[in-house]
Amino acid sequence: MTVVFQKTKGLTDNPTHYCPGCTHGIIHRLVGEVLEELGVLDNAIGVAPVGCSVFAYNYFNCDMQQAAHGRAPAVATGIKRVRPDNFVFTYQGDGDLASIGTAEIVHAAHRGEKISTVFVNNAIYGMTGGQMAPTTLIGQKATTAPYGRDEAHSGRPIRISEMLSTIHGAKFVERVAVNTPANIRKAKKAIKECFQIQLEGKGFGIVEVLSTCPTNWGLTPEEAMKWLEDNMIPYYPLGNFRRPEEVE
Amino acid sequence: MAKVKGKVSFQENLCKGCGLCTTVCPVKIITLDTSKINVKGYHPATVNDPNRCIGCANCATICPDVVIAVERE
Numbered sequence: 001m002t003v004v005f006q007k008t009k010g011l012t013d014n015p016t017h018y019c020p021g022c023t024h025g026i027i028h029r030l031v032g033e034v035l036e037e038l039g040v041l042d043n044a045i046g047v048a049p050v051g052c053s054v055f056a057y058n059y060f061n062c063d064m065q066q067a068a069h070g071r072a073p074a075v076a077t078g079i080k081r082v083r084p085d086n087f088v089f090t091y092q093g094d095g096d097l098a099s100i101g102t103a104e105i106v107h108a109a110h111r112g113e114k115i116s117t118v119f120v121n122n123a124i125y126g127m128t129g130g131q132m133a134p135t136t137l138i139g140q141k142a143t144t145a146p147y148g149r150d151e152a153h154s155g156r157p158i159r160i161s162e163m164l165s166t167i168h169g170a171k172f173v174e175r176v177a178v179n180t181p182a183n184i185r186k187a188k189k190a191i192k193e194c195f196q197i198q199l200e201g202k203g204f205g206i207v208e209v210l211s212t213c214p215t216n217w218g219l220t221p222e223e224a225m226k227w228l229e230d231n232m233i234p235y236y237p238l239g240n241f242r243r244p245e246e247v248e
Numbered sequence: 249m250a251k252v253k254g255k256v257s258f259q260e261n262l263c264k265g266c267g268l269c270t271t272v273c274p275v276k277i278i279t280l281d282t283s284k285i286n287v288k289g290y291h292p293a294t295v296n297d298p299n300r301c302i303g304c305a306n307c308a309t310i311c312p313d314v315v316i317a318v319e320r321e
Contacts (some may be wrong), residue, residue: 001255005308005318016313020290021266025312181272181309214266223267 010036014058021221023178023211024052025119028059029161030178030188034195035062040087043108047072047089049096052126056091062247070101073108076115087198089116089217093133095125100162102134105164105206112169112203116194119160123232130216134158137231142216157235161208165241166200172197172205177233179225190240202244210236250265254303256295263313267292269307269316274299280308 010032018024041062048056050069057064067075072090080088096168097105097119108115124142125131132142132149135157139148149157165173172194176187187209194205210232212224219227256278263286270278270293281294295301295314303320 001319001321003317004254004303004320005305005316007314007317013312015262018312020264020312022312025314026310029314039263075282178310181306184309221268222271225268225271 006176009032010034010041010061012059012061015087017057018052019215019226021212021214022052023209024121024179025118026184027118027187027209027211028056030184030191031089031118031227032060034188035060035087037192038087038195040195040197040199043085044087044089045083046091047076047079049090049092049101051093051095051096053091053120054127059159060091070096070099071104071112072096072101073104073115073117077108077111077113078216080113080115083163084114087116087195088114089118089195089198091118092120093126094119094121094123094160095128095133098134098158105160106167109167109170109204109206111165112171114198114201114203116198117206118191119208120211121207121232121236122158122207122213123157124213126213128217130213135160136233140231141218148204159236161206161236161241164206168205168247170206170242171203171209171244171247173215173235174206174240175208177210177238179212179228183238197244208236210238251262252302253299254301255298255319256301256307257317257319258293258304259317260292262289262313263292264288264313265292267293268310268312269288269293269309271304272310274304274306275302276302277301286302
């Protein structure tokens with residue numbers, strides 16, 4: 001018998017505090033596996049956000065820092081500029097990156113900071129109890145949008161990957177999902193490519209990962225995966241938006 | 249045709265009973281064991297017919313809590 005799957009050294013032995021079926025656990029594991037495979041675990045510094053994944057520093061088996069809400073790219077900028085030989089990444093949710101932290105991520109990308117960002121988009125504020133986020137879909141119910149998001153009132157959901165791919169400094173932009181084993185494998189590939197771009201000194205990279213929130217969506221974990229596929233992927237199309245060779 | 253044989257092992261007490269592994273198993277051998285409650289208070293996932301496992305690792309790939317390890321012959 002050969003081992004085909006075992007826990008990565010990129011994660012600590014702490015059990016996560018996430019709700020049953022929350023895909024943060026899957027994405028944590030992918031990041032941990034990539035850090036291990038690239039051999040940067042001893043050299044990596046992660047920046048945790050505010051939100052459900054605020055305790056990410058307990059789970060990643062590398063040095064971690066925790067930033068104020070939305071400011072992970074600013075903190076990562078500081079770390080990378082002081083310690084350019086370290087691998088620096090941020091791990092952020094949509095309430096963090098796409099809302100209060102939009103300025104930080106846009107300008108970190110614009111400056112071409114040599115950091116990598118894992119952006120987990122589940123279209124809702126998880127930790128605070130299911131409020132509407134900038135990424136909440138039209139018609140999607142949230143505690144602050146009990147009748148569903150109304151375009152006339154709140155505008156359309158923001159597409160971060162498309163926006164960042166118009167910025168010259170962003171050298172790698174890809175959107176993936178973790179709703180099926182096949183998509184999870186593709187997500188890992190994208191995260192690896194993104195991280196490699198930093199290691200090669202090419203500049204800023206971001207991977208947007210479509211994720212679920214069964215608790216605040218009011219669905220079972222299985223239904224949530226289906227909801228992601230039926231509702232999120234049509235609005236947030238998967239695929240690569242930018243590779244370094246495409247930037248003139 | 250020789251069938252690929254696999255072996256999955258679950259760390260039962262880490263399982264949160266989300267059931268995602270049961271949805272992706274191509275041979276449908278994983279279920280939540282409703283006769284049991286683990287230390288977290290959930291019905292843990294279990295394999296009811298281990299001989300049919302093909303070691304595809306789909307269950308381990310989708311498990312959010314890294315409960316599953318997979319071996320293949």
